[in-house]
Amino acid sequence: MEFTDLEKLIKTRRSIRAWQDKEVPEKLLMQAIELATWAPNAGNQQNWHFYIVQNKETIKALTDAVQASADRITSWPEAKKFGDAATTWKQKVGFFGTAPAIIAVTASQYQSIADRLLAARGESDPQARQTREWRNSADSRIQSVSSAIAYLLLILHQMGLGAVWMTGPMQAKGELEKILKVSSGKDLIALIPVGYPAEKPASKDHKPVEEVTEVIH
Ligand SMILES: Cc1cc2nc3c(=O)[nH]c(=O)nc-3n(C[C@H](O)[C@H](O)[C@H](O)COP(=O)(O)O)c2cc1C
Numbered sequence: 393m394e395f396t397d398l399e400k401l402i403k404t405r406r407s408i409r410a411w412q413d414k415e416v417p418e419k420l421l422m423q424a425i426e427l428a429t430w431a432p433n434a435g436n437q438q439n440w441h442f443y444i445v446q447n448k449e450t451i452k453a454l455t456d457a458v459q460a461s462a463d464r465i466t467s468w469p470e471a472k473k474f475g476d477a478a479t480t481w482k483q484k485v486g487f488f489g490t491a492p493a494i495i496a497v498t499a500s501q502y503q504s505i506a507d508r509l510l511a512a513r514g515e516s517d518p519q520a521r522q523t524r525e526w527r528n529s530a531d532s533r534i535q536s537v538s539s540a541i542a543y544l545l546l547i548l549h550q551m552g553l554g555a556v557w558m559t560g561p562m563q564a565k566g567e568l569e570k571i572l573k574v575s576s577g578k579d580l581i582a583l584i585p586v587g588y589p590a591e592k593p594a595s596k597d598h599k600p601v602e603e604v605t606e607v608i609h
Contacts, residue, residue, distance in 0.1 A: 401550055406595070408554025409487055411587030416493045418444060420551060421586070425495070428544035434532035439500040440540050443572050446493045450571065454496075454583070455489030457567035458560075462486075465563070488558060491585030495544070495555075496568070498578040499537040537581055544584065554589030557582055 425442045433439065445451055462485040465471065471478045488494065503511070506527065513520035541557055548555045561568060561583045569580050 401546060403595070405546055405549040406554075406593045407556040408587075408589045408591060408593070409556055409585075410589070410591040411491050411554065411585070412590045414492065414588050415446070416553060416587055418446065420553070421493060421495065424544060424547045424551060424553075427547050428540045431536075431540040431543045433536035433539060435502075435504055437500070437502050437536065439502055439533060440537045441498045441500065441578055443496040443498075443574075444493065445496065445572070451489055451491070451494055453571045454494065454561070454568055455486045457564040457571065458488075459486045461564040461567075485560065488556070488561070488583060488585035492587040493585070495584040495586060496572055496574075496580060497537060497541060497582045497584065498574055499533050499581050500578050502533065504532070534581060541582060541584065548586055552588065553586050554591075555584050555586040557584055 421444050425444075429438060429440065445454070462482045466478045466482045510520050510524045510527070515521060545555055545557060559582055562580065565580055568574075568583075572580070574580055
């Protein structure tokens, strides 16, 4: 693969939020997930798990759970302070229910040897506490699964599919996990609605590399 091919793939991927009314072959989604699981991950724990949902009733149940949560939040008196923004958010929150497929992604809980050592040291040692906080702020469990999700979005794009990485629905995490029958020890971290795109969003502004990079001498 030429560098320019990779560059084109990366730069033409966009978050897709509107889909054609056309089913996605399950085999294609399995193939995409298989390839995504070659992503780098902490301690080679491969602590991800994927759920492919294509059943319309289950997709509706997921959407209803998120909508109910948004309805509850926007019914609070505090929502008045946010005016139209709260109403618009509530109206749009369930858009992912129009996708023909949803890939739900979980991150399994695990502890590295460093985590276990620090836990064993307990609360009394301030240095151990600080080290734990530093490690937690760079949560390798979530970073590992995120790396697979980033791969997955590119792979789906290469397949001619359109998807969007969504953490917003996690506001209804408890209900979503019940619907998907997520086993204990796993945390749902994202929903990825996917299908054949029915929109072609324009490319977005990007911060110049010089702005986001410092060369340390
Ligand atoms: C961690 C994460 C969470 C996101 N959550 C949502 C979401 O809940 N709803 C949504 O519509 N888009 C969500 N997005 C998509 C972003 O809005 C999108 O990636 C960003 O605006 C850049 O646009 P692009 O993907 O088209 O380049 C999320 C993206 C990431 C990486």
